[in-house]
Amino acid sequence: MNVHFVVHEAFESPGAYETWVQSRGHQASYSRVYLHEALPENLDDIDLLVVLGGPQGPSTTLEECPHFDAAAECALIARAVAANKAVVGVCLGAQLMGEALGGKCVHSPEAEIGNFPITLTEAGKANAKFADFGDTLEVGHWHNDMPGLTADAKILAASEGCPRQIIEYGKLVYGFQCHMEFTPEVIELLIGASGEDLVKLSQRRFVQQPPTLRANGYTAMNQKLFGFLDALVSDYKATR
Template sequence: MRVLVVQNYQNTGLGLVGQALAEAGAQIDLVQAHTGEPLPADDAGYDALISLGGDQNALADDQFPYLPALARLIRRFGDADKAVLGICLGSQLVARGYGAENILDRPQEFGWHAVTVTAEAAADPVLSAVAHDFPIFHWHRDTFSLPEGAVHLASSAMTRNQAFRVGRAVYGIQFHFEADTALVEEWRHVFHGEIMRDNPGWLANYPALVAENGASADAAGLALARAWVALI
C-alpha cells in the first residue's frame, strides 16, 4: 500500500492518520508542496492520496501556484476509484477539485467543538465509525459548498458542511480528526502567537479543555482514521 501525502503547511503532521497507516503497513511518500516540492504528474504507482491542512485558502493560487494542480490530482485519484482524504484545507481542495464553491473569510471555528453526523452517515463506511455527536478539534475560517452528487456526512454549530463523500472513497473532512492531544500540544507551542492573537481565552483554559475533550476526541479521530485507511 503506497500513499501520497501532500503537506500544505509547516507542522501539519499526519497524527492519528499516520498511526492508522502504520498499523496497515503503508508506505508513505510525503510531498511538501508548500515549500516547492513538485507533485506527481498523476496517480500512477499510488493507492491513495491525502491532502493535509494549511493556513492559506484553497484559492490562493498566486502565492501557492501548485494548488490548481493539486485540486486536479485529487480529482484524478477519485476518478480512478482510489481513496482520497482531504483534511481542513485539504477538504476545501477536494471541494474545488469536484467543482464546488470555496467560501472564504468566515468567523474562525477553533478548538474542540462537537460535530454531529447526518442520517446518511449511518451507512457511510467512515463516519459510521463514530457516535452521533462527538468532540473534535477545529481550526478554520473557510468552508465550501458540497460538490454535485456528494453525500453530506457531518455538521457543527458553526459550519454546516463538515464532512462529505464523493463516490466510493473520496472524503473531504473539515475538522482536524487527525489532531490527537499530542499534535494539539505541538500546535499550542508552534503556533502560540497565532493562537494568542485570535483565541487567548483558549490558551488560558487549555488544561481544562484537554481534560474535558481530549480522550473522547482522540478515540473518535482514531476510529475515523482506521475506517478511512480500510478503504484503501
Template sequence: MMRKLNVHYFQHIAGEGFGSCYDYLKSLGANITATEFFALPTDFALEIEALPTVENVDLLIIMGGTMSVNDEANFPWLKIEKRWLRRYLAQGKPAIGLCLGGQLIANTLGAKVSRNPEQELGWVKVYKSEAVPEHCFKFPDEIKVMQWHSETFEIPKGAIRLAENQVCANQMYQIGKNVLGFQFHPEIIPRVLEAFIEDEEQEQVFNGPYVQSFATLRKSKAEDFKPANQLLNSAIDYVLGA
C-alpha cells in the same frame, strides 16, 4: 505475495506531519511518502510530473494548512495540486482530506470554499447529520474534535453530508465509498497541537466566541485526542474497503 499499501500525503505547513494515523498506517504495513508543498519557494514553477504517479498511490491523505484553497496567486503550486487531485479522484481511488484537505477535494470537484460566519478553534462537539443513508461511513451521534479553521467547504455535487454543528454547517462529507472530507482535525496529537498553538501565537488571526484560549488548549489530556484519532483510523479502513 501482496505488495505494500502505498500511502502518500500532501503536507502544506511545516511541523504538522502525519498526526495520529502514521502509527496506524505503519501497523498495516504501509509504505508512506509525502509531498511537502510548504518547502517550495513561492515562485517555484512546480510541474505535475514532479508529483507521484497516480497509479502508484493506493491512498491519498491531504493535510491542513494556513492558506486558502483560493489563494493560487500567492501559492501557485495549488493549481498543480488541484490538477493532480482531479486526475486521482477521476480514477475512483481512496482519499481523505483533513481541514484544508477536505476543502481542496471539495473545491477540485467544483464546490465553493469561503469564509465561515465564525472561526472555530479548540475542542468542539460535532454531530451526525440527519437522514444519512445506511451504507455511509458510520459517524457517531456526537464527538468532540479539534477545530482550527476560518473557511469552510460547500458539499460537492453528489456528496453526502455526514456531520455538522451549529457554528459550521458542513463538518464532513463522503463521495462514493472512497472519499471522505473532514472540516476538523481528527489527526491531532499533542505535539501537533503545540505546533498549531505556537504558529497562531505568532500570526494571531483567530478571534471570536468560538475560539478557545491557548491556556485551555494546553491543558488537554491524552484521552481528549483518542476519539477523533480512532475516528480517523475507521475512516482509513472505510475508504480502503477494509
C-alpha cells in the same frame, strides 16, 4: 496500502494519520510542498491520497505563497478521484477537494479552534464508515472556511459553528473540515505557529486558548479516525 501525504507546512503534520499508517503496516510517501517537493505525477503506486491542512486557501496565489500551487493540487485530486483512488482531504485539503470537483469554497459562519462536538446527519448515520462515531463526537478544529458542495455531495456531519464538517463526495472520497488527526504534538506545532492570532480571536465563542488546547484529549477522536480509515481501505480493496 501505499498512502501519499501532501503536506503544506511543517506545523500541519499528518499526526494520527501517520500513526495509523505505521500501526497498520502501510507504506507512506510525502510531497512536502513547503520544502518544494513535487506532487506525484504517477498515481499507479498510490492507493490513498491524503491532502492535509494549511493556512492557505484555494484562492491563494503562487505570488502570495510560492510553494503552494492550488491549481496543481486540485488537478492531482481530480486525477486521483478519476482513477478510483481513495482520497481524504483535511481542512484546506477538503476545500481543495471541493474545488477540484466543482464546489466553491466559502467562509464558515464561525471560526473554530479547539475541541468542539460534531453531530452526524442522517446521511452520516447511514454511512457504515461512521458507525462508531455515535450521534455526536468531540473532534479538533482549526479553521475559518469550509468546503464547497457538488451536486452529489452529502454532508455527513456538522457543528454548531460550521454546517460542513465531513462531506462525502464519493464512496472513496471524503472531505474533513475538522481535524481528527490532532495529537498533543501537532497542537504544540500549531500553537507555536499561531503567533498573536489566538489572542486576537480570544473573544470568539469557538476559539480556545493554549491552556485549554493543551488540556484537551485527542486519543478518542484518533481512534474513531482509525476506524473510518480501516473501513475506507476495506471499500477501496473491494474495488480492486
